[in-house]
Amino acid sequence: MAYRQTPAVEARLHDNRSRILLAARTLVSEGGWAEAQVAAVAAAAGIATGTVYRYFPSKAELFAEVLSAVSQREVDVLTDIASSGGPALGRLHSAVATFVRRAMRNPRLAYALIAEPCDKEIDEARLTYRATVSEVIRSIIESGQAAKEVRPDVRPDVAATVIVGGFMEGLIGPLSPLSRQQHPDTDAYRREVAQLADQIAALACTSVAATAATLRQLNRRPA
Amino acid sequence: MAYRQTPAVEARLHDNRSRILLAARTLVSEGGWAEAQVAAVAAAAGIATGTVYRYFPSKAELFAEVLSAVSQREVDVLTDIASSGGPALGRLHSAVATFVRRAMRNPRLAYALIAEPCDKEIDEARLTYRATVSEVIRSIIESGQAAKEVRPDVRPDVAATVIVGGFMEGLIGPLSPLSRQQHPDTDAYRREVAQLADQIAALACTSVAATAATLRQLNRRPA
DNA sequence: AACATCAGTGAACCGAAATTCATTTCTTTG
DNA sequence: CAAAGAAATGAATTTCGGTTCACTGATGTT
Numbered sequence: 001m002a003y004r005q006t007p008a009v010e011a012r013l014h015d016n017r018s019r020i021l022l023a024a025r026t027l028v029s030e031g032g033w034a035e036a037q038v039a040a041v042a043a044a045a046g047i048a049t050g051t052v053y054r055y056f057p058s059k060a061e062l063f064a065e066v067l068s069a070v071s072q073r074e075v076d077v078l079t080d081i082a083s084s085g086g087p088a089l090g091r092l093h094s095a096v097a098t099f100v101r102r103a104m105r106n107p108r109l110a111y112a113l114i115a116e117p118c119d120k121e122i123d124e125a126r127l128t129y130r131a132t133v134s135e136v137i138r139s140i141i142e143s144g145q146a147a148k149e150v151r152p153d154v155r156p157d158v159a160a161t162v163i164v165g166g167f168m169e170g171l172i173g174p175l176s177p178l179s180r181q182q183h184p185d186t187d188a189y190r191r192e193v194a195q196l197a198d199q200i201a202a203l204a205c206t207s208v209a210a211t212a213a214t215l216r217q218l219n220r221r222p223a
Numbered sequence: 224m225a226y227r228q229t230p231a232v233e234a235r236l237h238d239n240r241s242r243i244l245l246a247a248r249t250l251v252s253e254g255g256w257a258e259a260q261v262a263a264v265a266a267a268a269g270i271a272t273g274t275v276y277r278y279f280p281s282k283a284e285l286f287a288e289v290l291s292a293v294s295q296r297e298v299d300v301l302t303d304i305a306s307s308g309g310p311a312l313g314r315l316h317s318a319v320a321t322f323v324r325r326a327m328r329n330p331r332l333a334y335a336l337i338a339e340p341c342d343k344e345i346d347e348a349r350l351t352y353r354a355t356v357s358e359v360i361r362s363i364i365e366s367g368q369a370a371k372e373v374r375p376d377v378r379p380d381v382a383a384t385v386i387v388g389g390f391m392e393g394l395i396g397p398l399s400p401l402s403r404q405q406h407p408d409t410d411a412y413r414r415e416v417a418q419l420a421d422q423i424a425a426l427a428c429t430s431v432a433a434t435a436a437t438l439r440q441l442n443r444r445p446a
Numbered sequence: 447a448a449c450a451t452c453a454g455t456g457a458a459c460c461g462a463a464a465t466t467c468a469t470t471t472c473t474t475t476g
Numbered sequence: 477c478a479a480a481g482a483a484a485t486g487a488a489t490t491t492c493g494g495t496t497c498a499c500t501g502a503t504g505t506t
Binding site for chain 2: 025117118119120121127130153154155158162163164165166167168169170172173176179196199200202203204206207208209
């Protein structure tokens with residue numbers, strides 16, 4: 001017996017893996033999928049190209065992991081909101097508005113995750129992501145239906161998909177590279193984002209809300 | 224002077240061009256973008272690969288033309304509905320439902336046009352398409368606002384984008400290759416499509432409608 | 447018919463980026 | 477320290493499909 005992995009090495013390997021993931025995420029969030037090349041990732045992580053393949057079987061799996069890690073954070077945030085207390089429509093409003101606001105904090109990354117054309121394999125992970133978000137929204141709608149806040153004729157799965165598609169598409173305009181020449185760190189910009197988030201969330205809520213009364217209640221106390 | 228194009232040749236050229244476009248469209252609608260290769264198009268059109276380049280400067284431009292031709296038909300249909308008479312919400316409902324129903328008539332093609340990952344260059348044309356559809360929807364919403372059918376606080380551009388994203392995403396589930404194992408030509412299937420179309424259209428209408436009364440009126444006479 | 451020009455051909459070319467692998471360098475153990 | 481195994485390297489290979497172009501065959505003009 002001549003070699004066994006020591007903790008020190010194990011730690012270094014794990015660290016390398018993290019660095020690769022971090023480098024990959026950074027590249028995507030700076031230059032989109034075009035910059036997301038294996039060689040570039042390796043360079044950014046300070047290792048050789050071939051080394052990437054000791055940690056990930058393929059480019060697609062590497063980036064699928066990046067995508068799912070980032071997505072998981074968003075899904076977690078939404079899940080928290082979904083399972084918080086209060087009226088369902090309030091949670092729906094909050095979920096949508098929060099998603100929009102968070103996306104606008106890192107537009108380049110959000111654009112890549114939501115809309116930018118990319119490899120088929122990576123795109124699969126994206127579909128899974130959307131489906132998961134959709135599930136969370138569906139759960140809110142279902143609880144809303146139980147509480148009579150949501151019309152009974154609404155099919156929760158369809159409505160959830162439509163709402164998710166709606167707010168993601170609503171984001172594409174503001175997110176798309178042309179619009180993002182510069183997104184200044186000003187109050188005016190923040191206000192604009194907040195308004196957009198509110199507008200989109202309001203549309204989502206209205207589309208399923210049972211009565212005008214329920215909505216009025218919501219507007220009195222916007223989440 | 225030694226050569227000038229005669230009508231016969233002109234006709235043949237034009238015919239070739241059409242055949243290329245038709246072959247390209249057929250390939251996409253059968254196998255999606257994966258099958259949409261220049262060599263395959265040439266083969267399907269019964270000509271040599273290089274000949275394609277006598278009619279189109281690049282693959283991207285060829286398929287952009289395919290996409291825009293197909294899209295134009297849809298936009299025309301929507302425009303007709305938009306400029307027909309009647310209440311704006313009725314037109315909105317009709318526009319959305321019609322789009323969904325038509326898409327489900329050729330799911331593979333619709334999927335490719337709406338959601339399937341594809342080359343950047345082709346994707347640009349797709350964005351233009353979405354933007355155009357969005358414009359039509361926006362015009363309906365604006366006229367609805369003028370007629371007090373649509374809430375005044377709705378921003379027509381945002382709402383239009385959200386609605387378009389919503390119904391397109393609402394289609395992706397039903398359209399995505401897995402779901403389309405077979406779409407039988409049965410009454411049950413047609414009923415299901417009609418219901419989906421109606422559900423999605425209803426969500427779109429509700430999201431912007433001014434009052435429950437307006438909606439009730441709509442439900443009495445579903446477009 | 448002879449010439450000029452155009453249309454069609456398809457095998458070869460090319461670029462780009464993922465992936466591989468023979469070699470080198472580092473770690474561990476006896 | 478030497479042997480054995482693991483990890484890292486990065487230049488070379490592979491792949492893949494779009495694009496080119498030298499050539500052949502058609503078509504029109506004189």
